[in-house]
Amino acid sequence: MATKPRLATPTVYKIMEPSLPTVLLRPGEADRIVAGHPWIYGGSVLRLTQPAEDGALVQVKDHRQRLLGVGLYNSKSKISVRVLAPDRVTLNEAFFEERIRAALAVRKKHLPGASSFRVVNAESDFLSGLVVDKYEDVLVVQTSALGMDQRKSLIVDALQKIFSPRCILERNDTAYRKFEGLADANGILIGELTGPVTINLNGLSFEVDILGGHKTGLYLDQQANYQAVAELTKGGQVLDCFSFLGGFGLHAARAGAAHVHMLDQSADAIAASSRNAAANGLAEKCSTETINVFDWMKAQTAVQPHEKVVPKFDVIILDPPSFTRSRATVPDALRGYKEIHLRALKLIKAGGTLATFCCSHHVDAVTFQDVILSAAYDARRILRRVATYSQSPDHPIIPSIPETEYLKGFAYEVVR
Structure with a gap:
């Protein structure tokens, strides 16, 4: 009886993602992170498995090597890591677009008639170190963490895609930036803005000086x-x-x-x-x-x-x-x-x-x-x-x- 020819087994090439530096926590320091708090202080860190650049994405594990999440690292800050997700993610424009759209959905649900409001409230929206305020068709960005500041262009691109605003500007003059090794940075990122912006709050109009007013304007x-x-x-x-x-x-x-x-x-x-x-x-x-x-x-x-x-x-x-x-x-x-x-x-x-x-x-x-x-x-x-x-x-x-x-x-x- 004729023997069937054997088919060659195809070679499978597994695409390996680049490994992230790992931040290992001391015993007893993981519970707060598991509960949802994103800040990991320097005193909670046992060691890094390999050197990590400031602002880089790192993975966080407990002392038993169990994955707790990934976040942004900064050796110069009291907050060594700001956790962004419980699983591994890629910090690209799509990531920020997804997070910002999720935050926007919360506002539409609970403030359905508002046209001016805070779109992203940092830790409240699982984007530690990022604040975005919407004043009608003008957006104001604050990045108070090094890792977020380094990804400002990705954030701006995502905001443009979601809102198509007339202008996006940054008001980065908060004291928190100094603790991250960041200098003040104020000005227009895209678009144009001259003079105050008139906004609507609960049916009343308010003149807001976004470029020079308190906080981000109101x-x-x-x-x-x-x-x-x-x-x-x-x-x-x-x-x-x-x-x-x-x-x-x-x-x-x-x-x-x-x-x-x-x-x-x-x-x-x-x-x-x-x-x-x-x-x-x-x-x-x-x-x-x-x-x-x-x-x-x-x-x-x-x-x-x-x-x-x-x-x-x-x-x-x-x-x-x-x-x-x-x-x-x-x-x-x-x-x-x-x-x-x-x-x-x-x-x-x-x-x-x-x-x-x-x-x-x-x-x-x-x-x-x-x-x-x-x-x-x-x-x-x-x-x-x-x-x-x-x-x-x-x-x-x-x-x-x-x-x-x-x-x-x-x-x-x-x-x-």
Whole structure:
């Protein structure tokens, strides 16, 4: 019987991906990473299996060689690795496009009517070291980590593909960059921009100086709270402290406040808030004053020993900038918070409302409320809490990453 000829076995060539440098963690350091926190500090690292360039992609394993994920390495930073994914990924334009589209879907779900919002909120969207804000058809990028900064062109390409914006610019002047060995970098990356941008927040228009204003131009994290607090101001005399561009003040005026007085120590901010009031047809209900809020409060509550402060306002809104950016200065910050609340409570009529916010991660909600209650005790006022506030949903909170939760606020009625 004839024997069938044997077919030659084809040669299989396996394409090997380049191996990544491995960061091995010390025993006991993996749990936080498995739970979802992306930061690996230098003290958590046992060793590197091979040298890694700063900004390079590395894989992270526990002391038993189990893969925990991949991230961006920087030997010059206190955060040695920023984990980006639990599995191996390629950091190309497609990766950033996928992540940014996922972040955008969250905003469309929870802020369906918004046209200006934060698109990417760093750790909240699993892109540690990257922030992207959208002001209508203009995008602002912040890269606070070396690895993200090195991939800025990929990020910009992905943003162009998703949004087709008129302009993309960078506002990279945050203090965090210095800890990564990065210099400041501000300017237009693609497109053109001249003058301020007019944006829409909850149906009100605001003039925003994106190139030279605070942060990336506006405090977008209060977008939802502007409307919520405004509902408490109908028919009242309102004092908006640290008013900036008039976010709380103009929403209150539109909601039916009898009059709104806005205070800010920035002359540019006060001028912009006045223009915003006029642009929205609210100028007659608003007044402004360029002054240090603490100084103004002190002058308004200064009386002789035998006199009492006469309350003037139905609603006072306190939305100060962060009083502390480190744990070391928290005691000083708490003294500042207590003073401003003590003076504000003396100026609120019985039955009136105090709406107050703290944007420091280092002061938690319990501590913040304790300070307010201490001020109320000294002012001999009794408070009824009527609302609790957090950051707008375009600044998502991941509970396993405590740093993503920083803004907290309360509204209190002054019972007596």
